[in-house]
Amino acid sequence: MRLFPLAALAALAPLPALAELDLSAELSTTSISAMLEQLRARPAPDADTHFAIAGLEFLGAVERTYQLRARHGLEAFFASPFTGYMDGPHPPAPEPLTAEVITQSLTDTLAAMERARAALDAIPSEADPALIVDFGAPWFDIDGDGARGDGEGMADLVGPALVGTWTWRERPQDAALPVIRFDAADRHWLRAYTQLISGTTEMILAYDPAPAIARVLASRAEITAAQPDPNRDLYGFGSFVDVVAMLDGTLRQRPDATRTRAARTHWLGMIADNRLFWAALATETDNDREWIPNDRQTSALGIEFPEGxxxxxxxxxxxxxxxxxxxxxxxxxxxxxxxxxxxxxxxxxxxxxxxxxxxxxxxxxxxxxxxxxxxxxxxxxxxxxxxxxxxxxxxx
Structure with missing residues (x-):
């Protein structure tokens, strides 16, 4: 997982902590979609609730990408802003991947990022939320059965990308996972990340990878049927060629300029939101379970953030x-x-x-x-x- 692991963890910042309310216990058994329904049903959502909705919208987009990749047996999938190797549950009989599925997945991701930003924008500028989350609680419903299963814990899925595969595997199994107290500055961080994902998604859609992917997958199926010997390609060179063919076929298409311009707008928005985050972070005087710290703070992640x-x-x-x-x-x-x-x-x-x-x-x-x-x-x-x-x- 290359792009989203830290965003996925940090997006959980929005767990309301007013009146000592902590959704971590509920999220350990309740799915992201069910929790979103509960939060949206609140008649008068406060700032923390809006923050929670924004983070869960982001996580829902990540989860749907996991579900798509599992459903179609894809360990890696470049036609998504959430890219990289996937570990976790896989179905015994993957479904064929179609161009329509790819396009719909990307469109859904854009919509989720828009909803997340709308929730963040609903937070009054003077609000000062303080939100706490235990990273061991949330999970992705990869197989879509509505119940938490083996290999679906978010920490197990994104932990290796956060600290390194070997470090994660060699950690004590009973070691406590980080508990982070997110604050007002972090909402700008989350908004910046939604802009990054939206811009990347718009850029992918501008070149519309779906036809090239469908064409390559169809030819690969025909080649496999003609030569079913699994030992013929021991080093996976055929899979590498398939990916190159998908990329080449995608980029040779006439791109949609409306989408490339939208990508630029989102990326500039990411920079603006990132600057708001750093400005807000610089004013913090506490040092309480920080996510990204300023020079006077320490991160609860166990990662060193150098001065300057x-x-x-x-x-x-x-x-x-x-x-x-x-x-x-x-x-x-x-x-x-x-x-x-x-x-x-x-x-x-x-x-x-x-x-x-x-x-x-x-x-x-x-x-x-x-x-x-x-x-x-x-x-x-x-x-x-x-x-x-x-x-x-x-x-x-």
Whole structure:
């Protein structure tokens, strides 16, 4: 799981804690969808309830992706913003994957992120929620039977991505999982993550991977039927070729410019919300079971967040914004030439891998803006001591 594990954990922040109310016990046996129904049914939802709904909407989107991948026997699925390897329950007889299923899954994810943002936007700006969650409680109903089963605990599914597979497996089995107290600043973090997921989903839909995936899967079924010997492809090269064919077929299509522009808007929104998060975080004076801490706090996750992270990450965000607005350009590998990401998102074209590497396709987006340097990125990597992947997932 590459993109969502930390978001999935942090999205549980919205568990109302007013009057010492804690939904963790209920979430240990109640499904995400059932809990959402209960919260939506409240006649006068308060700020904490809106926060809870937002987080569970995010988790519901993650859960539906797990369900799709399990139902169709997919260990990895690139046509989703929630990508990467999947562990957990699998059905004995996977269903065929169709183009319609893929498109509907992506559309559902967009709708869920919109609902999550609507819930967050319903929280009064002056509200100061304090929400507590035990990460051992929630679970994903992967097999869709409405009951918690083996391998469906959220911590077991996303823990390896959070701390590393071997670290997770070697931990004491009776070790307590983190309990986090989320606060007002974290709602901006969650909103930023919904923007990231929405932008990524819009970008996937812009190139519509469904037809290419369906075509490759159909050809693979025919090839398998003609050569059923499972030992013929011991090293999985055929599966690798299938994925490359899916990507190539997807990117060669004429993209929907409306969606690429929407992706840019969401990504810029992610940057804006992320800055609101860091500004709010800087004003905190407590140190109580923190998620992402400021320099005076400690994270309850057991992950070290180095001092000055807000400054180095803020510089990376500045670079990202410059690329998305066209004030800086992407360096081209063969010459000191800049490529305009903003222009590409405004008027996108089919992507020819060879053409972009050689240059004839890339030069259509040549820019006079100064190419961006890797100075801020290298500074960020130094501060986090090479843990760039983990920190990017955490900070979005």
């Amino acid at each position: 992270l807000d400054q180095t990450w803020g510089a990376v965000l500045d670079d990202a914004e410059a690329l998305l607005t066209g004030t800086r350009a992407i360096p081209f590998w063969r010459a000191p030439i800049g490529l305009d990401l903003n222009a590409f998102l405004e008027n996108p074209a089919p992507v020819d891998f060879v053409g972009w590497v050689q240059g004839w396709a890339a030069l259509e987006y040549r820019s006079d803006a100064p190419p961006i340097s890797d100075t801020n990125w290298r500074a960020f990597s130094r501060v986090v001591q090479g843990r760039t992947g983990l920190m990017m997932l955490t900070l979005n």
